[in-house]
Amino acid sequence: xxxxPRLVVFCxxxxxxxxxxxGLSAGxxxxxxxxxxxxxxxxxxxxxxxxxxxxxxxxxxxxxxxTHWSNGRRITVVMLEPxxxxxQAVLVQIYxxxxxxFINYFLHGMFTGEIHAAPRPLPSSEEVLKFxxxxxxxxxxxxxxxxxxxxxxVRVESRLxxxxxxxxxxxxxxxx
Amino acid sequence: MCIPKSKVRVEMNCSAxxxxxxxxxxxxxxxxxxxxxxxxxxxxxxPLLRAQQTDAPSNAKKEPEEALLKRVVQLEARLKExxxxxxxxQPGAAVAATAPAPHSAADPPPVAASAPQEAAPAPQPQAxxxxxxxxxxxxxLLHIRGYSDVDLRGSTLKGDPTSTTAFGLGxxxxxxxxxxxxxxxFLSEVVFEAGSDNVFGVDIERMxxxxxxNDYLNVSVGRYHTAIxxxxxxxxxxxxxxxxxxxxxxxAFEDQGGILPIHNLGASITGKVPSGSLGLHYVAELGNxxxxxxxxxxxxxxxxxxxxxxxxxxxxRPERIRGLQVGFSAYRDLLTPAAVPAIDETIFAAHxxxxxxxxxWLNEALLIRHSPQGTPQVFNTPGFYxxxxxxxxxxxxxxxxxxxxxxxxxxxxSPSVGLRHGPSFGLRYDMSEFVAVKMQYDYTMLxxxxxxxxxxxxxxxxx
Numbered sequence: 001x002x003x004x005p006r007l008v009v010f011c012x013x014x015x016x017x018x019x020x021x022x023g024l025s026a027g028x029x030x031x032x033x034x035x036x037x038x039x040x041x042x043x044x045x046x047x048x049x050x051x052x053x054x055x056x057x058x059x060x061x062x063x064x065x066x067t068h069w070s071n072g073r074r075i076t077v078v079m080l081e082p083x084x085x086x087x088q089a090v091l092v093q094i095y096x097x098x099x100x101x102f103i104n105y106f107l108h109g110m111f112t113g114e115i116h117a118a119p120r121p122l123p124s125s126e127e128v129l130k131f132x133x134x135x136x137x138x139x140x141x142x143x144x145x146x147x148x149x150x151x152x153x154v155r156v157e158s159r160l161x162x163x164x165x166x167x168x169x170x171x172x173x174x175x176x
Numbered sequence: 177m178c179i180p181k182s183k184v185r186v187e188m189n190c191s192a193x194x195x196x197x198x199x200x201x202x203x204x205x206x207x208x209x210x211x212x213x214x215x216x217x218x219x220x221x222x223p224l225l226r227a228q229q230t231d232a233p234s235n236a237k238k239e240p241e242e243a244l245l246k247r248v249v250q251l252e253a254r255l256k257e258x259x260x261x262x263x264x265x266q267p268g269a270a271v272a273a274t275a276p277a278p279h280s281a282a283d284p285p286p287v288a289a290s291a292p293q294e295a296a297p298a299p300q301p302q303a304x305x306x307x308x309x310x311x312x313x314x315x316x317l318l319h320i321r322g323y324s325d326v327d328l329r330g331s332t333l334k335g336d337p338t339s340t341t342a343f344g345l346g347x348x349x350x351x352x353x354x355x356x357x358x359x360x361x362f363l364s365e366v367v368f369e370a371g372s373d374n375v376f377g378v379d380i381e382r383m384x385x386x387x388x389x390n391d392y393l394n395v396s397v398g399r400y401h402t403a404i405x406x407x408x409x410x411x412x413x414x415x416x417x418x419x420x421x422x423x424x425x426x427x428a429f430e431d432q433g434g435i436l437p438i439h440n441l442g443a444s445i446t447g448k449v450p451s452g453s454l455g456l457h458y459v460a461e462l463g464n465x466x467x468x469x470x471x472x473x474x475x476x477x478x479x480x481x482x483x484x485x486x487x488x489x490x491x492x493r494p495e496r497i498r499g500l501q502v503g504f505s506a507y508r509d510l511l512t513p514a515a516v517p518a519i520d521e522t523i524f525a526a527h528x529x530x531x532x533x534x535x536x537w538l539n540e541a542l543l544i545r546h547s548p549q550g551t552p553q554v555f556n557t558p559g560f561y562x563x564x565x566x567x568x569x570x571x572x573x574x575x576x577x578x579x580x581x582x583x584x585x586x587x588x589x590s591p592s593v594g595l596r597h598g599p600s601f602g603l604r605y606d607m608s609e610f611v612a613v614k615m616q617y618d619y620t621m622l623x624x625x626x627x628x629x630x631x632x633x634x635x636x637x638x639x
Contacts, residue, residue, distance in 0.1 A: 074358055
């Protein structure tokens with residue numbers, strides 16, 4: 001079997017270009033998404049003036065200790081239902097308590113009257129986004145890749161989910 | 177970092193190209209041609225293989241998917257039929273189903289289940305939000321949770337007809353809350369309870385309507401638990417929340433021989449004090465105070481005098497030590513019991529408590545001062561308790577020591593209160609998230625070297 005050298009050269013360059021472009025695009029893809037894939041975005045209604053929350057403020061809000069936004073709106077916290085990995089991450093990193101202690105904390109807080117309402121449970125990230133879209137005082141969390149333009153992502157300790165050293169991650173540890 | 181990663185990828189690709197170049201010069205033409213053809217075929221074949229990989233399971237699932245699609249079509253048709261029937265029956269219903277009504281932040285609308293939305297298009301809010309939310313008359317605004325307990329209790333105290341060993345129903349507490357609006361909140365505790373005569377009675381132990389301006393100012397009116405110390409406003413009428421089987425006798429309810437004005441009716445202002453990480457809070461209360469002429473100690477509708485009881489409390493919850501609360505309160509009232517001069521009552525209370533997830537340490541001290549008007553006499557009744565517990569999985573052993581000493585000539589408390597002090601040991605076992613079984617032993621010493629033992633078994637629960 002005889003093969004034309006031109007065909008060999010053509011095949012060689014063709015393969016090279018394919019491999020090169022595939023590798024480059026994979027690398028760029030990893031570059032743009034790797035840091036955010038694992039992070040949990042804190043989302044609020046787009047009409048909410050808040051842009052940044054310290055971790056301490058975030059914790060107070062989720063614990064029901066801070067009940068109003070700076071614009072006077074009452075805060076409504078949204079939690080994913082038990083069984084979600086995002087909920088587990090928030091319990092560990094923000095609440096620093098387990099499911100049972102979470103229930104007890106809010107039962108007791110509402111019983112004493114110090115906590116206005118327990119976080120509203122929703123089944124999925126889509127429902128969280130819808131809820132935050134429709135309730136001006138709502139705050140919730142979703143995995144960063146699931147965020148869309150219907151809500152506003154709040155910086156935590158001046159960092160967005162895509163940035164380095166962002167605190168809230170799906171498998172992160174409780175911040176000090 | 178990501179950028180270096182991609183550089184590495186590019187470098188790797190370049191080195192791969194270099195290696196191919198070396199191969200090209202070092203291998204014979206036929207072999208090279210074969211290799212090139214192989215690579216070409218590989219490149220061409222890879223997407224096909226991928227496509228086959230992705231298609232393979234879909235082929236495998238083709239039949240069930242087709243069945244599911246058929247089922248979806250059937251269900252959609254059925255849904256249309258139901259909607260049409262509903263629209264005929266209730267002309268407004270179909271409209272309501274497609275256009276959600278405005279809702280309050282306090283009680284947001286149920287989020288309808290739907291297919292996952294795409295990330296790209298941003299949905300629009302379902303309704304314009306305003307400060308005034310119309311009340312949905314089709315829904316109840318009440319949230320009800322219950323607390324109760326069943327006890328088995330026995331005591332060696334002689335001369336008390338209620339100290340026989342007996343089963344007893346504890347308080348059946350219906351805790352009702354309601355988000356009246358974005359700013360107004362309703363809260364109440366309706367308690368059904370059997371007295372020492374075994375007859376059930378109903379009490380509205382708490383009933384508060386609160387207007388919340390912000391985190392720093394909340395105004396409430398109604399019947400409340402006086403913010404004297406910590407225990408009274410931490411556990412209210414639920415034994416399930418309490419570690420022990422009951423309250424320290426310093427904080428016993430009025431109808432159970434308690435000495436404090438546990439309940440009050442009037443107005444209160446609460447909120448945070450801007451204090452940074454110190455976490456200061458304040459409570460100011462103005463109410464009728466406690467009655468000493470009538471059989472009912474809580475003045476729900478009529479006050480024995482026009483003087484109002486005033487209570488002010490301040491406490492700190494430092495951010496650095498979550499679970500710690502340190503506070504102080506001062507209560508002032510004028511008591512007008514029958515057949516004796518009016519008595520000025522002042523109650524000072526201080527507390528330092530730590531309630532972590534596992535460890536609990538409660539410490540409170542009170543001083544009740546009674547000063548009959550027109551006399552230089554002052555009667556001081558001091559009291560304190562300390563309670564410590566530690567959770568080990570579902571078990572929580574605890575210890576409490578309490579002390580209360582009313583002077584023998586005390587014009588209000590004598591002779592029923594006197595001196596009471598002693599230790600309590602107990603074990604709480606949380607059988608489930610909402611059911612706890614407790615066993616407690618008390619040794620109580622009284623004035624005149626008298627003492628008695630009490631053993632209690634309790635099942636407390638919330639429902």
